[in-house]
Amino acid sequence: MHQTPVRTLLVWVPDWPIAALARERGSTLDAGAPIAIERAGGIVACSAAARASGVRRGQRRRDAQARCPGLRLVSSDEGRDNRGFLPVVDRIERLAPGVQIVRAGIGALRARGPSRYYGGESEAARVLLDELAAIDLTDARVGIADGPFTAEHAARRTRPGPGAEPATRVHAVEPGAAASFLAPLSIRTIDDAELVGLLARLGVQTLGDFAALAEDRVRERFSEHGVRLHRLARGLDARPVTARVPPPEHEREAQFEPPLELVDQVGFAVRITADDFVDALAARGLVCTELRVELRDDRGGRSERVWLHPTTFDAAAVVDRVRWQLEAAVDAELRSGITLVRLEPEAVDAASHHEPGLFGQGPGERVHHALSRVQALLGHRGVVTPAIGGGRWLAERQVLVPWGDRAAPARERSQPWPGSLPAPHPTTVFFPQPEMRVTSADGAAVTVDERGRLSAAPAAIAGTGIHRAVAGWAGPWGVREREWDPERRREAHRVQIVDDTQVAWLLVLEGDTWRAEGRYD
Known part of the structure; x- marks a missing residue:
């Protein structure tokens, strides 16, 4: 015997990975910048500014960067998403206990209790949205329907504009109307790529088309897993809403x-x-x-x-x-x-x-x-420990963290940094960088021409207390930053040099000046 779907109230925060990143970084993150969360070369979430530039969830990274050249990519972090969502669930449970965390950014609860207490399902939803707005989650949505599956897609059906009233962020599907609500939705709504691909090849394009198939035929072809998805398409989601067990209080x-x-x-x-x-x-x-x-x-x-x-x-x-x-x-x-x-x-x-x-x-x-x-x-910064951050230059990657604090560099090491030095890196990084002289066999200063080529083969390097002949060299490799900004733009060239004592150096030519960025000890 099939169970009757439970009336469900589901809270959804769109693009939660972006919201979790903003809540973790705080003022260090530019909320108006185009930002996207990347996983395995694909986009899993993006900010409003990125979406306005044509970035979409599911795009490949290169396609997203082609549409938005200034896109900032951040690696996906499920731990960050889950940590950030727990305080949101705590906030919801102040008003309506018994929240089930479907996944980070989505929480479901039985609608019966809150609707009785607040005078109706829509009234309960608006109370929850007001509570989340108090913690700056003004884009949260609520779906109300028979079962979590239909409720989630009801929440996704809302299309509020900027500054819209809470009522526009609530979509309620009347009891018994789940099948008709789901019928026009794409078959890709089902989270099973293999089954969706097969159904699409068979001409099944919507959930209504899938629901129209006989359950016995679905069982014969797709086993019990297919029957469960078939029942979801028919609006017969009998999964219970299982409230989480709050963690013990240790304060x-x-x-x-x-x-x-x-x-x-x-x-x-x-x-x-x-x-x-x-x-x-x-x-x-x-x-x-x-x-x-x-x-x-x-x-x-x-x-x-x-x-x-x-x-x-x-x-x-x-x-x-x-x-x-x-x-x-x-x-x-x-x-x-x-x-x-x-x-x-x-x-x-x-x-x-x-x-x-x-x-x-x-x-x-x-x-x-x-x-x-x-x-x-x-004092707090009297004892520090080193951590590695992100950046194109070695000095930028050195971050000193006060003892006992969590290492959270402003520049993420995992981000792509075009022009950065690949591993292995120098073991000694100079800060400040000492000036050096690089000369050719005839004693002339070595430079880099407009086409990025050395004017002559390096024959000697010199600096404070250093006079070495060059045994080998590689490069140059150009690094260009902020070419669109005349005041902050930077252009330099890196060269690796091995001297006659078999010590390897990383030198940088910027303008007419050579400096030592690091040494391979």
Whole structure:
């Protein structure tokens, strides 16, 4: 016996990967720029500016770049998409609990409860859209129908304009009308490329055409998988809406009334809270890899710090971090007294298990303690670690990240950087770049002509304390940036040179000046 489809309310955020990228990058991302998310050489999402230039989901990367030469490509990241969508689901569940995450950017829930509480299905949808608009998701859509499949395509049927009323972002399909709503939709709506291709060759072009086939014939030809898709096309989506299980709450707070004045007092008082915090993680067999410490004073001041660690934190380490954070807060003139300390794990590795050796007993933990202590004395950027970012020039790729912070370079390493140096890269990168002289056998300066060729074969290089004969060379390779901008344009040429001591150099000629960009040690 077939089950009756459940009345479903589905929330859809168009081009969610773009929205997730914007929420992660914040002000560092130009929201008005043409941006596209790329996966396996194809476009999976694009911004409004990119769409206005002719970029479409499903295009090949080269086709998209041909339509929009200024298109910025960002690699797909499912982790980023999923992380960004969880706060959105939390926001929805404030008003209507029981959300099922269909995938990042799409959440479904049973329509019966919210419609009764808010006075109707459309009214409930508008309440949810207002809630999402409060967190800048003004383009969210809602579809209401019998079953998640029809509800999703109802949401995609909405076509609101800029600044449109919430009602235009809601599309409701009346009960029992799912089949007629789906009938004119393309057969490509079904997420099965092999079946869709076969049906198209058989002359089945719409869901209505597919629904008109006899179920027994579909079973004979396409097995039970085909029957399930056939029922979707007929509007008989009997899949239940299964609410997610909210993750356990790991936050801990310590409030002090009256406010405490001394760092040592706070550090001692918060130890019990830290012990309870760590014990709760250990009881679930979890390992904390990221910890947020938030401090508030009685004047409304707030100080926050995120600590990262490859394994976990023990209670003593948590208290030490609170102490160092308090010292930083005092240095920042939050001297009127701390009233609240919050310990919040931002990332928990559920695949790790609770083992005694993971709780701060190794040399790595002692190094972390020592460097964090130095950082507390010298300031946030007093201790930094190197990370690799994106760019065409080696100096641009060097990013220094404060100890304990997440490495998030403004320029993504995974993006295509035409003209960048391929691997292997020099092990020594000069900053600033020292000037060099490159001369031919007759002592004349070597240059690059308009056709990108060296004026003569390099015979010697010279710089501060360096006078070497050239044993071999390769290049030049031109690098051109921002040719459309007369003030910021840059044109240079790279040359690789091996001297007579078998040391390899990467030299750059810009204008009439040679500089050493790196050395292959």
